[in-house]
Amino acid sequence: MNILIMTIPVAITLVVFFVLAYLSAVKNEQFDDLETPAHIPFSDDEFPTIEEQKTRRQ
Amino acid sequence: MDSSLVPIKYEFSVEGMHCVSCVRKIQDVAGNFSNLTDLKVDFSRNQVSTLASEDFDPKGFMEIVQSLGFDIRLLSRGDTQKNSLIRNRHQLSRIGVAGACAGNIMLLSFANYLGAASTEFAKPFDWIGATLFLPIITFCAWPIIKNSAISVFKRRISVDTPIALAVVLGSSLSYYNLLRDTGEVYFDSISMFVFFILGSRYLVMRVQDKHLNPVAVSDVLQTQLIKVIRKGKEQQISSEKVQIGDVVVIGPNKYVPVDGKLLDAASEVDNSIFSGESLPTLLFKWDPVFAGMKTLKEIKIQASKRVDESRIHELVRMLNRSLLERTPLTTLTDKGAHWLTICVVILAIGYFFLAQHFGGVDIINRLLALLVIACPCALAIASPLALSLGIKKALKKSILIKDPSSLEKIKDCDCIIFDKTGTLTDGKIDIISWSPRNPTSEENKILFSIENGSEHPIAKAFLRFVGHQKEIPYNLKREIPGYGVEISTNDYSYRLSRLDSESGQVGFFKDDKLLLKANISDRSNTESKELIQELTRWGKKIFLLSGDTAQASKKIGNDLGLNPSHVYSRKSPEEKMSIVKELMKKHKVLYVGDGINDILAMGEADISISTRSAAQTTFKISSIHLLGSHLRPILDVFKISNKCVSTIQINIVLSSIYNLSFAVMALSGWINPFVAIVLMPLSSLSVTGFTLFKLNQRETA
Numbered sequence: 040m041n042i043l044i045m046t047i048p049v050a051i052t053l054v055v056f057f058v059l060a061y062l063s064a065v066k067n068e069q070f071d072d073l074e075t076p077a078h079i080p081f082s083d084d085e086f087p088t089i090e091e092q093k094t095r096r097q
Numbered sequence: 098m099d100s101s102l103v104p105i106k107y108e109f110s111v112e113g114m115h116c117v118s119c120v121r122k123i124q125d126v127a128g129n130f131s132n133l134t135d136l137k138v139d140f141s142r143n144q145v146s147t148l149a150s151e152d153f154d155p156k157g158f159m160e161i162v163q164s165l166g167f168d169i170r171l172l173s174r175g176d177t178q179k180n181s182l183i184r185n186r187h188q189l190s191r192i193g194v195a196g197a198c199a200g201n202i203m204l205l206s207f208a209n210y211l212g213a214a215s216t217e218f219a220k221p222f223d224w225i226g227a228t229l230f231l232p233i234i235t236f237c238a239w240p241i242i243k244n245s246a247i248s249v250f251k252r253r254i255s256v257d258t259p260i261a262l263a264v265v266l267g268s269s270l271s272y273y274n275l276l277r278d279t280g281e282v283y284f285d286s287i288s289m290f291v292f293f294i295l296g297s298r299y300l301v302m303r304v305q306d307k308h309l310n311p312v313a314v315s316d317v318l319q320t321q322l323i324k325v326i327r328k329g330k331e332q333q334i335s336s337e338k339v340q341i342g343d344v345v346v347i348g349p350n351k352y353v354p355v356d357g358k359l360l361d362a363a364s365e366v367d368n369s370i371f372s373g374e375s376l377p378t379l380l381f382k383w384d385p386v387f388a389g390m391k392t393l394k395e396i397k398i399q400a401s402k403r404v405d406e407s408r409i410h411e412l413v414r415m416l417n418r419s420l421l422e423r424t425p426l427t428t429l430t431d432k433g434a435h436w437l438t439i440c441v442v443i444l445a446i447g448y449f450f451l452a453q454h455f456g457g458v459d460i461i462n463r464l465l466a467l468l469v470i471a472c473p474c475a476l477a478i479a480s481p482l483a484l485s486l487g488i489k490k491a492l493k494k495s496i497l498i499k500d501p502s503s504l505e506k507i508k509d510c511d512c513i514i515f516d517k518t519g520t521l522t523d524g525k526i527d528i529i530s531w532s533p534r535n536p537t538s539e540e541n542k543i544l545f546s547i548e549n550g551s552e553h554p555i556a557k558a559f560l561r562f563v564g565h566q567k568e569i570p571y572n573l574k575r576e577i578p579g580y581g582v583e584i585s586t587n588d589y590s591y592r593l594s595r596l597d598s599e600s601g602q603v604g605f606f607k608d609d610k611l612l613l614k615a616n617i618s619d620r621s622n623t624e625s626k627e628l629i630q631e632l633t634r635w636g637k638k639i640f641l642l643s644g645d646t647a648q649a650s651k652k653i654g655n656d657l658g659l660n661p662s663h664v665y666s667r668k669s670p671e672e673k674m675s676i677v678k679e680l681m682k683k684h685k686v687l688y689v690g691d692g693i694n695d696i697l698a699m700g701e702a703d704i705s706i707s708t709r710s711a712a713q714t715t716f717k718i719s720s721i722h723l724l725g726s727h728l729r730p731i732l733d734v735f736k737i738s739n740k741c742v743s744t745i746q747i748n749i750v751l752s753s754i755y756n757l758s759f760a761v762m763a764l765s766g767w768i769n770p771f772v773a774i775v776l777m778p779l780s781s782l783s784v785t786g787f788t789l790f791k792l793n794q795r796e797t798a
Binding site: 043047050051054057058061062065066068070071 | 185189190194197198218229
């Protein structure tokens with residue numbers, strides 16, 4: 040059972056890593072709008088870059 | 098990183114600040130409010146802006162400032178879209194962290210349940226679980242704990258109270274047990290529980306779009322450039338800068354910016370903002386004109402009040418006051434939680450003393466098990482779910498439910514008040530019939546020539562009736578406000594004029610000889626009639642409240658088969674409000690309206706529905722908004738409300754039975770943490786499943 044001494048820290052490191060990745064995704068506005076991005080490929084117009092969207096939002 | 102700490106910006110306008118010491122006085126008020134994070138006094142603009150957490154009570158703040166001798170008004174509550182985005186992000190972070198931690202705690206504790214408990218790993222596993230639990234209590238569940246602490250402080254028990262009680266007591270006793278190496282730990286069940294609750298609340302937050310912004314006059318009256326004559330000099334100024342005594346020239350089809358007196362000999366203005374009346378009002382020289390009225394032709398008025406003292410501002414002020422004074426509704430869930438908490442606490446205390454007296458074993462642990470298990474998770478999860486499903490369902494029928502609690506309340510409304518113009522009728526005047534015969538095509542041309550180019554609603558009705566025609570040549574066109582229009586050709590003179598001011602009849606004269614009579618009216622649609630019949634069948638009392646003439650209201654009332662004593666006409670916005678107040682003494686009142694003249698009444702009523710044609714302000718204050726052009730969805734609102742409430746009620750009963758029987762089991766020592774972790778999701782799942790089943794059922798018939 041000594042293997043647990045290794046697997047548990049590894050598991051916890053993974054959890055921390057994924058939680059941090061998730062939190063940074065939330066912070067980077069990944070989940071703010073779940074609708075619109077899905078429609079962008081269907082639009083004939085050039086879709087705005089993230090910078091343009093940001094300025095537009097302001 | 099706490100959502101209730103995401104500051105909300107409030108702006109107040111403060112009158113009566115004269116010096117720096119006044120500024121100091123107001124700044125000192127901030128000391129009384131721990132939930133105020135920032136307070137800025139803008140001396141030059143007479144404004145105070147604050148940043149505060151969600152639980153900040155602007156009314157209390159205003160009262161204190163008022164007691165210092167200042168006149169303070171709430172300008173805006175900046176719960177802007179940006180803030181709601183930030184709240185959304187915080188909520189998501191909490192759910193993610195809770196999910197990750199709960200999942201891993203669960204893995205470890207299941208290892209313990211499945212045999213690790215008797216090995217040397219038991220302790221380390223518990224310790225790792227306890228560490229993973231730390232973010233749950235300090236980050237994920239923190240807003241719940243904080244809110245319930247606040248509500249207990251205010252002597253209110255909300256659904257948060259028992260949840261917070263279970264989370265706080267459960268975790269602290271678990272830590273105590275872990276440190277002392279005695280008894281059981283409940284990290285797994287509490288963390289799962291927090292995760293479920295956060296998830297279900299997030300769902301509700303997503304579907305509801307709640308805006309509590311106070312109404313601003315700018316929603317009603319837009320600032321515009323306007324021509325004024327001040328001290329003999331003509332100038333263009335912004336409409337908000339008009340001063341008393343200025344002569345204001347207002348072009349056709351514009352809103353009057355300020356209260357004043359008419360300088361023209363006579364003119365007709367559209368007064369529907371105050372009266373809801375479909376026909377314009379005739380005013381003579383020196384008659385009062387109010388800001389918000391709409392002109393038909395260019396008029397000249399002399400401003401007699403300051404812009405911000407106009408009647409429309411007074412109206413909006415009254416409205417905001419009554420909205421602030423509205424007591425928040427106690428929801429069914431809160432009531433259920435209240436009752437359950439009291440039961441559990443009595444049970445716990447009773448057990449504690451009995452056990453002390455008779456000498457029980459393991460008292461603390463059993464009490465802990467009781468608290469964890471008796472948590473009203475079913476209430477906390479299933480009721481929001483029921484409401485959010487109801488809101489979604491309503492949206493499919495093009496009903497926007499802005500205030501979810503209205504879904505619980507509307508079912509009890511037994512008295513429904515309809516505004517006439519724009520709600521039951523579409524507010525447009527039409528020619529209903531001609532007597533003794535319809536006009537010939539030659540006469541149509543003459544009618545077109547008479548009315549062409551006019552903004553008058555009656556003229557528009559004629560133009561709609563005759564369609565586009567060729568104008569006949571004529572020499573002279575004369576318009577007499579409130580009376581009619583006359584044109585003369587080489588051979589004859591033709592005239593269209595109202596036969597009397599009350600009835601909706603217009604005469605067509607040729608050389609002063611009456612040729613034809615046209616009956617005009619705004620009509621109720623057949624749909625309204627069916628709706629009202631159905632509502633009456635359900636035992637609702639229907640009232641009609643109109644600012645229009647007695648005759649027009651009576652006619653619509655008759656068309657719809659209403660009790661004549663339930664039809665009120667010629668009511669000002671203030672009178673409408675007092676009628677609603679009177680009715681609310683005996684009934685639960687639902688108000689359906691669309692115009693500015695309804696806002697006071699709608700702010701007062703238990704529930705208000707705004708229709709598609711609603712003005713922005715009316716939309717803002719209504720609790721339910723109809724997106725489609727039909728009124729029929731009102732019936733659906735009632736149906737959905739009935740369904741939601743019955744689902745919630747059954748849920749409350751179910752979960753009470755669960756919780757109380759679990760409580761008995763816990764106290765008699767049958768429940769250990771493992772049983773708790775199985776039973777808790779089971780009870781939540783059953784109510785959730787029931788809710789989904791009940792509200793997703795296809796409607797029969």
